[in-house]
Amino acid sequence: MNKILSVKNLQKIYEGKMSHTALSNVSFDMEKGEFTAVMGPSGSGKSTLLQVISTIDSPTSGNVYINGKNPHTLSQEELASFRRNQLGFIFQDFNLIHTLTVEENIMLPLSLENVPAKEVRKRTKKIAEYLGISKLLPKRTFEISGGQAQRVAAARALVHNPSLILADEPTGNLDSKATNDVMKLLKELNRKMDSTILMVTHDAYVASMCGRVLFIKDGRLYQEMTAGDSQTQFYQNILDMLTFLGGGQNDIASNRI
Numbered sequence: 001m002n003k004i005l006s007v008k009n010l011q012k013i014y015e016g017k018m019s020h021t022a023l024s025n026v027s028f029d030m031e032k033g034e035f036t037a038v039m040g041p042s043g044s045g046k047s048t049l050l051q052v053i054s055t056i057d058s059p060t061s062g063n064v065y066i067n068g069k070n071p072h073t074l075s076q077e078e079l080a081s082f083r084r085n086q087l088g089f090i091f092q093d094f095n096l097i098h099t100l101t102v103e104e105n106i107m108l109p110l111s112l113e114n115v116p117a118k119e120v121r122k123r124t125k126k127i128a129e130y131l132g133i134s135k136l137l138p139k140r141t142f143e144i145s146g147g148q149a150q151r152v153a154a155a156r157a158l159v160h161n162p163s164l165i166l167a168d169e170p171t172g173n174l175d176s177k178a179t180n181d182v183m184k185l186l187k188e189l190n191r192k193m194d195s196t197i198l199m200v201t202h203d204a205y206v207a208s209m210c211g212r213v214l215f216i217k218d219g220r221l222y223q224e225m226t227a228g229d230s231q232t233q234f235y236q237n238i239l240d241m242l243t244f245l246g247g248g249q250n251d252i253a254s255n256r257i
């Protein structure tokens, strides 16, 4: 067993005129090669969880260990390097930089780490070939399609071979064909490269393609489900849980299987 992520008794309180407990006593682990979804009603704390794990925000109490190291105890400088080395991010809007070419976007994490230029080109070429986007390398980001942009974002997230990939609603803005493409891609990364992926999603169909789903309600880990043999059954179980948790129409995807 190779534990990549360990979240222990995480608590996050947003202080203000009215302080708000966004996460309360959340604990779970992820082994290498796991693909796990985080679901829950709007405002339940999913993004907060991802932000604390990704070190964008710090916990009020509790600990996060990535590959056995607690990034929240690192200095600013060490943290920046830790994030670039250990984590890969895939966001809904891809976060590509439009003044750069596709190749430069993919290279970015390595360039920031002062990896030698020859090695940067070699790794960029390899990941681009792997994801079938070699021909796009010289293009600007506005010259490529949404699905291609998602592949470029995945290439950038993977080029430095991160321990953990964090995805915040990577299919949020996409139609069902593009959603399927993105999920195929993530599954492929998960299977072939043994990538460990933690993904927030509102979409029960998308979640049913993962190996495990964590359900959050009012900042607490409410329930977890593991996929069985049938994706249709898993999807149904997820839908049932979401209906039970409540939270409005947007949280429940239409019947797609």
Ligand SMILES: Nc1ncnc2c1ncn2[C@@H]1O[C@H](COP(=O)(O)OP(=O)(O)OP(=O)(O)O)[C@@H](O)[C@H]1O
Pocket (backbone or CB within 6 Å): 014, 015, 016, 020, 021, 022, 040, 041, 042, 043, 044, 045, 046, 047, 048, 049
């Ligand atoms: N910076 C902040 N300051 C104060 N409260 C915040 C802050 N960010 C989030 N919250 C509150 O914390 C709770 C959890 O928010 P979070 O964004 O994690 O929910 P979520 O499950 O990701 O929601 P959604 O599905 O709508 O994106 C919400 O009640 C939100 O209003």
